[in-house]
Amino acid sequence: MPRAAAPGSKRARVLGFIRDRGEISRGEIAAAFELDKKTVSGIVDELLTASLIVPTGFRESQAGRRQELLALNGSHSNHVGIDLGATHIIGVLTDLNARPLDRVFFEIRPGLPVQIILDQMRTITRSLLASPRATAKVASIGVCVPGFVNPRAGVSLVAENIPGWKEVPIRAEFESAFGLPVLTEDCSRALGLAERRLGAGRGRSDFILLDLGYGIGMALFLDGRIYSGSSFKSGEIGHSVVDPSGAECTCGNRGCLETVASGRAIAREAAAGIAAGRSELLAGLTRGRGEDATAQDVAIAARMGDPFAMDLLRKAGAAIGLSLANAVNILNPASVILGGGLITSNPILVESIGAGLRANAMPGIRDELALEVSTLGVDGSALGAALLAARPVFEGA
Amino acid sequence: MPRAAAPGSKRARVLGFIRDRGEISRGEIAAAFELDKKTVSGIVDELLTASLIVPTGFRESQAGRRQELLALNGSHSNHVGIDLGATHIIGVLTDLNARPLDRVFFEIRPGLPVQIILDQMRTITRSLLASPRATAKVASIGVCVPGFVNPRAGVSLVAENIPGWKEVPIRAEFESAFGLPVLTEDCSRALGLAERRLGAGRGRSDFILLDLGYGIGMALFLDGRIYSGSSFKSGEIGHSVVDPSGAECTCGNRGCLETVASGRAIAREAAAGIAAGRSELLAGLTRGRGEDATAQDVAIAARMGDPFAMDLLRKAGAAIGLSLANAVNILNPASVILGGGLITSNPILVESIGAGLRANAMPGIRDELALEVSTLGVDGSALGAALLAARPVFEGA
Numbered sequence: 001m002p003r004a005a006a007p008g009s010k011r012a013r014v015l016g017f018i019r020d021r022g023e024i025s026r027g028e029i030a031a032a033f034e035l036d037k038k039t040v041s042g043i044v045d046e047l048l049t050a051s052l053i054v055p056t057g058f059r060e061s062q063a064g065r066r067q068e069l070l071a072l073n074g075s076h077s078n079h080v081g082i083d084l085g086a087t088h089i090i091g092v093l094t095d096l097n098a099r100p101l102d103r104v105f106f107e108i109r110p111g112l113p114v115q116i117i118l119d120q121m122r123t124i125t126r127s128l129l130a131s132p133r134a135t136a137k138v139a140s141i142g143v144c145v146p147g148f149v150n151p152r153a154g155v156s157l158v159a160e161n162i163p164g165w166k167e168v169p170i171r172a173e174f175e176s177a178f179g180l181p182v183l184t185e186d187c188s189r190a191l192g193l194a195e196r197r198l199g200a201g202r203g204r205s206d207f208i209l210l211d212l213g214y215g216i217g218m219a220l221f222l223d224g225r226i227y228s229g230s231s232f233k234s235g236e237i238g239h240s241v242v243d244p245s246g247a248e249c250t251c252g253n254r255g256c257l258e259t260v261a262s263g264r265a266i267a268r269e270a271a272a273g274i275a276a277g278r279s280e281l282l283a284g285l286t287r288g289r290g291e292d293a294t295a296q297d298v299a300i301a302a303r304m305g306d307p308f309a310m311d312l313l314r315k316a317g318a319a320i321g322l323s324l325a326n327a328v329n330i331l332n333p334a335s336v337i338l339g340g341g342l343i344t345s346n347p348i349l350v351e352s353i354g355a356g357l358r359a360n361a362m363p364g365i366r367d368e369l370a371l372e373v374s375t376l377g378v379d380g381s382a383l384g385a386a387l388l389a390a391r392p393v394f395e396g397a
Numbered sequence: 398m399p400r401a402a403a404p405g406s407k408r409a410r411v412l413g414f415i416r417d418r419g420e421i422s423r424g425e426i427a428a429a430f431e432l433d434k435k436t437v438s439g440i441v442d443e444l445l446t447a448s449l450i451v452p453t454g455f456r457e458s459q460a461g462r463r464q465e466l467l468a469l470n471g472s473h474s475n476h477v478g479i480d481l482g483a484t485h486i487i488g489v490l491t492d493l494n495a496r497p498l499d500r501v502f503f504e505i506r507p508g509l510p511v512q513i514i515l516d517q518m519r520t521i522t523r524s525l526l527a528s529p530r531a532t533a534k535v536a537s538i539g540v541c542v543p544g545f546v547n548p549r550a551g552v553s554l555v556a557e558n559i560p561g562w563k564e565v566p567i568r569a570e571f572e573s574a575f576g577l578p579v580l581t582e583d584c585s586r587a588l589g590l591a592e593r594r595l596g597a598g599r600g601r602s603d604f605i606l607l608d609l610g611y612g613i614g615m616a617l618f619l620d621g622r623i624y625s626g627s628s629f630k631s632g633e634i635g636h637s638v639v640d641p642s643g644a645e646c647t648c649g650n651r652g653c654l655e656t657v658a659s660g661r662a663i664a665r666e667a668a669a670g671i672a673a674g675r676s677e678l679l680a681g682l683t684r685g686r687g688e689d690a691t692a693q694d695v696a697i698a699a700r701m702g703d704p705f706a707m708d709l710l711r712k713a714g715a716a717i718g719l720s721l722a723n724a725v726n727i728l729n730p731a732s733v734i735l736g737g738g739l740i741t742s743n744p745i746l747v748e749s750i751g752a753g754l755r756a757n758a759m760p761g762i763r764d765e766l767a768l769e770v771s772t773l774g775v776d777g778s779a780l781g782a783a784l785l786a787a788r789p790v791f792e793g794a
Binding site: 237 | 602603615617622624626627628629630632634637638649650653723727728729730757760762
């Protein structure tokens, strides 16, 4: 097939450029796009008329001329982002500039019925649509879910870590409920989008993001774009087989990385350790709910110096580091970003992953690799979902 | 940075389309590119004038009108492709249509001095430049080498499997010798190019190619293009760590896939097995040179039913299959192509790799994956190097 022209109109590309640069003058736009002043003025006037950008003041040029500065108009529209995890639902309301305006956090227990989860997601969306902190009309909703997602069809195909979750028509369910455009994507890719726009992925064309939570996900940014694979299923590093004779995994295979190093696996090991009396500290932290101990409990115990908890995290980190090293050898990214709920405030895990990665990546590749830790916190995927929701504003400009 | 326009002029894209389609009419070009007849006629006339295409006859349209057919003019130019492996140098002469016209095969022993290897590569190039089978002037030379290559600088950075091979300025060495444009690339990527144009990768946007020979390489075709990584080092699946406490690898790490499953590793195991009297058949096949037994000897013995040789290949295949499964889980390609010198006529190895891949890839990904075997034979990388050499003709059209 003939190759398509570069996607997006000239106006859309100028708008994206203004967004990425923060503040910029007409002259800088002209220079960056090799356009004449008249063409740039025409495009800028159209963007101003559409309220997509606003003048923000003046700056003196080197030649001593006053240059008007332009920036994205955050108040052009608001957007809702919903992140469904195995243990939580997080909703955020943002402006067009991805500035968080409001937020809802809701903890869920693994095993809730699908309809209850969907109801809760809609309730959270509704509360954000009615938020008193909104700065503009909500223009669209982004929803990320774990597992396999077909963003084109707007369907969540299957989420191994949510029992019964299969072929859920996210877009149809939300569009009919709210009458707004709905976009959907895998949560690790949403987190990757957030890192690329707001976090450690800024300015990077090639990075991989490890999303470590109840499950283990990954987003690939290659040549400046998300790479989703031939059928939207890329990034399943959690199902790297690390021990072919290991425990059975939710996917049906044996010894996947998720069976030894996910939040779920760490929680299971913690519960077993508590039952066997291997950690007084963990038993105390989880008194009365030892069988429901979480990976977060383990992270807290490890920070307090508990040897059993520290050992659990070190083993998980070593396994993750080795699998990451193999992925890095294949892809040669400029950086690896560690993100997801289990990474936040978990220095022992971060350090063990780094050690496993450095020990096993090929020297010529490892020496050029940057290892970074997400600073977006637990709301990262929800922010990414809101960014996804805002995409049509930029692409259609 | 603002996104660049789609690469290549309209004329270049039409030429690539004609090449890929074999034979095509002006009307079909107009339909595919959504261009009017006059514009297409203008482009076609320019390509005819430049001798890049030729009329090949007529076909009756459905409306009963005679349509002239156009095809790439293979005789526009000839191109030389040189493939340097750890155990061979192969040179091919092709026309612009990648049709092989002449070929030189030269076996080398691992450990030859770098200057001798370079001299031999130039001698082979010279003999192809003087080939009586040429159909046009040779316009350019493509050279592929194993290991890390910077194609932009034209430099072979390092080839772990060729002692002393480091920072070899391939482009400069060959351009000064022959006064022709020289392009260079990693041999696995060259093989990938050949598969994409001539082999199992035709029509595929997303595939990975395993290049199994003395070492283990990989080429990634993602979203229709070669993916080289952030510094041209992608595809090092041969350095996936399969056993952190395993044997030392040429890269400096321990237990890389190459230490247990490459041609080099199989040859080493074979020599040890012969010395220990574990295979009479292999000892007979390699009488007098048992310590120099090759992976090809093992393949022959295995085809003859030798249990020791079959076991060696099965173990290697299982390890390769597992590493491939992990790569497939991360990338979700439409297909995996098995290629390289060790794959040809090696059914037991191919079968074991397939079994390891199927056993360990994630079900939702594995079920959609095609596994294919290269049909390009040992000349695949050299053909890819010639295709690489011909690229500027298409891109600059």
